[in-house]
Amino acid sequence: MMRRLALTLLLLTAGVSAADAERLVVSLSNHRVAVTSSFVGEELVLFGTIEPDQPRAALRPSYDLVVTVRGPRQTLRTRRKERVLGIWVNVDSREFVRVPSYLAILSNRPVEAIGTPDVRRRLQVGLDNYLLPQRIGPDTADTVPDDPFRAAFLRLETQYGLYRQSATSVTFLTPTVFRTAIPLPSNVPTGNYPIDVKLFAGGEMIARTSSALEVRKAGFEQYVADAARDHGLLYGLATSLMALLTGWLASIVFRRD
């Protein structure tokens, strides 16, 4: 009973403190990305405005915006090669547990200028502050940003175009209207992509909203991928049969006797 009362009070005060704040309204050009046989990547556009929570509330002169797009979680192993007996062999590896398979941190200016290091760490603003837990013994924990495996992981993911941090992606069309392009490369994993939009002013986060997009294989691509995953045996038999058919057709077409 007491707890519920406290909760109600908390909500009330939150409502009051939010009354003189800003509100974020965002819209995505497309919520569903279909991976078809002609898919070579796509760019989505996120539009948004900053609105006063109450009609006559004043707006601040300038805002900063950070958009974080995260792909479905995935566990990856980062391996390091070393020379053993003259050849290069994977000798050491770290497992990155349930980390985003895609991660874009898009802002209107360098994240270092947007918030204090403490704020950035708490809100995971910037690739260096994003939580990337590694398996350490029975536990998982994130390491310092300059850990060689963490750095290599970020570097490789950035090379593949799956992780990116851009300080010029968010453009303010007017002081309160903004747009940003979300680039999805051709190797983008399928699944749900939560989008987190954070509004900053004076180094603090003042508003936050979320959206989502979905990347799905469609049509034939989906059919093949589902068949391979769910009906391995049938799929394998069908592929073998297809091979035999192709071979047989070739021997008919090119018959010379």
Add this chain to the structure above:
Amino acid sequence: LQIYLPIADLPVNIFLVLGMGIAVGFISGMFGIGGGFLMTPLLIFIGISPAVAVASVASHISASSFSGVITYWRKRALDVALAMMLLSAGILGTFAGVWLFTLLRAMDQLDLVIGLSYVTLLTLVGGMMIWESVRAELRTRRGMPATLRRPGSHNWVHGLPLKMRFKRSKIYVSAIPVWGIGFSIGFIGAILGIGGGFLLVPMLIYFLRVPTATVIGTSMVLTLITMASATVMHAVTNHLVDAVLALILMVGGVIGAQFGVRTGQRMRGERLRLLLGLLVFAVGLRFAFALVVKPDDLFSLRAVGAE
């Protein structure tokens, strides 16, 4: 023209892959081999993961060997009994190979084992072929017959028990080396994504003394069945067979093979073996180079599980 591969999860240029199929098909038709040892590295080179490449090439080889088998069947140039004996062990070898493939992938050592095996196998077999054909070439220069007749050439293999008679090939040998060869070809094929034709043909000739008339046809039957079953097993255990990729490769492969066969028939046997030896050796060196030279990036990533 780009096409998105549903299992490899990346778009490829359809003409590039088709061209690779035709080129490898040409070589395979010319030399009577599957060409997996060329195709798998090529696919890896264009960005397809080694595991998907190995699994998909298996079905590509089934297609090209099946068209070969039909041709040799019409010419009655294959020994079904011998092929079946090789096969009974070959299937076991494939099972073992797919199992080890899965294990090595989990241990992050698949790339290394594939690399090392390619280096050893290819440089060894390639070197031997070059050596043999250079000697044959020199003999013809001196006006001697190109190949030495081996009258009643019996080696230790012929001393083994469990002897069987293979009528079509006109040989009488122990079942033990036949099984051994079948097992190792199935095993190697499943791990490396190669049909093993370039290994099987010399093995059949040198160990079992199978005559040239039936050796390629018989080898193709074995390649066909081991590769078709490797396709099914890879599909069941690793879910990594890309049917779209395989289809493009197959179509290119069977077309290229037809032109390859015609070119091959116009060449002398020794010259052909020398060329194949050089090719195999060169690919082996390429792999050795990749293992010894410091990689551009010491780090690499591999997915171990999705959400």
